[in-house]
Amino acid sequence: MKVVAFSWPIKARMLVSVASWLFLMLSHGASLVRGEVMITEVAAKSSRSTCLGRDWVEIHNPNATAPVDLFTGGYVLHDDKGVTNEQAFFFPPGTVLQPGEYRIWCTKSEPREESPQFGIGRQDTVTLAAVSSASSSVEVGTGRAMGLYQVVSSTGPLPYITVMDGFDVSYAWDSTTGRYEYTSTPTPGAGNVLTPVGSTAEQIAALKTQLTAQNDLGAVFFNMDDRGLSVPDGMDTVLDLRLVMVEDDYSYLLQNASYEVYRPFQS
Ligand SMILES: *[C@@H]1O[C@H](CO)[C@@H](O)[C@H](O)[C@H]1NC(C)=O
Numbered sequence: 001m002k003v004v005a006f007s008w009p010i011k012a013r014m015l016v017s018v019a020s021w022l023f024l025m026l027s028h029g030a031s032l033v034r035g036e037v038m039i040t041e042v043a044a045k046s047s048r049s050t051c052l053g054r055d056w057v058e059i060h061n062p063n064a065t066a067p068v069d070l071f072t073g074g075y076v077l078h079d080d081k082g083v084t085n086e087q088a089f090f091f092p093p094g095t096v097l098q099p100g101e102y103r104i105w106c107t108k109s110e111p112r113e114e115s116p117q118f119g120i121g122r123q124d125t126v127t128l129a130a131v132s133s134a135s136s137s138v139e140v141g142t143g144r145a146m147g148l149y150q151v152v153s154s155t156g157p158l159p160y161i162t163v164m165d166g167f168d169v170s171y172a173w174d175s176t177t178g179r180y181e182y183t184s185t186p187t188p189g190a191g192n193v194l195t196p197v198g199s200t201a202e203q204i205a206a207l208k209t210q211l212t213a214q215n216d217l218g219a220v221f222f223n224m225d226d227r228g229l230s231v232p233d234g235m236d237t238v239l240d241l242r243l244v245m246v247e248d249d250y251s252y253l254l255q256n257a258s259y260e261v262y263r264p265f266q267s
């Protein structure tokens, strides 16, 4: 026999939250007028600098003249656990996307009312849904809240790809092909730039090029090549630091060469 793993307290809480949200929405005089907004970009942990490394979702209002109110429009953002999951995210009052705006939401952040609390897992699906305009006649108490919503925009399951650590990647809408693709040039909060992610070999080559360029900059700045010798176009020495160390400590430094080694010095 199959046991339905759905405890009553959670179910009750969920229904109360949907019901109170609907009430809040209606009490704000919401008319369920909405525009054509869409999910334009999502990042599943692989975009490092944005949102302190957390996942993020970008939503775009392509309309050039009309703002879209995500609260009064009855929008909800959820992952593949669906709109009835506790972590489905209801936009708070005053969430208005201006004409042409791209805005990102960091997941699992504070305050919780302003951040989707679901993570975007491998092959997860991120969906933007909205309360169906026919919802006034639907009984929220039946628990079939699913029927209240219609999908507005969905990424579909995020395809699995190999992405090296240290490589910035997002899954972005390509308006020229009408499909989502991975790009190695994430553009959180702005129009997408599609740059194919490439094979593992190509990622390694790109990373090497990037690191070599960074190393070359460092060689000029520190006026020191890989062997510690000065370089032709190196910058002038600004600070000449001389330390006197005990022989053992000095040899320890040489034997344990690393960017961070702690040893006492005499003067
Ligand atoms: C922008 O929104 C307005 C108001 O909802 C609508 O009349 C218009 O058709 C929309 N424009 C586009 C290009 O969708």
Ligand SMILES: CC(=O)N[C@H]1CO[C@H](CO)[C@@H](O)[C@@H]1O
Pocket: 252, 255, 256
């Ligand atoms: C932390 C560490 O790696 N220490 C090493 C430094 O070098 C000496 C001599 O080779 C080693 O004995 C230590 O283990």
